[in-house]
């Protein structure tokens with residue numbers, strides 16, 4: 001698998017990506033609702049059982065299935 005996206009990556013910072021959705025900054029991201037994770041995001045490419053997988057927004061790295069960022073969209 002590819003290296004993991006780091007939270008201090010500039011784009012990750014801009015989008016408020018965290019590897020664990022329990023650490024979402026809820027003051028900054030009032031749209032966050034518990035239960036939202038990369039695993040159930042439209043832009044996530046990992047299989048259901050994987051702990052990490054690709055994200056359409058980040059090239060050459062993987063995001064944690066348990067992560068979240070402000071570009072989260074429900075799976076269609």
Ligand code: SF4
Nearest residue numbers: 038041044055069072
């Ligand atoms: Fe995770 Fe979706 Fe954000 Fe990609 S767009 S980092 S899959 S929440």
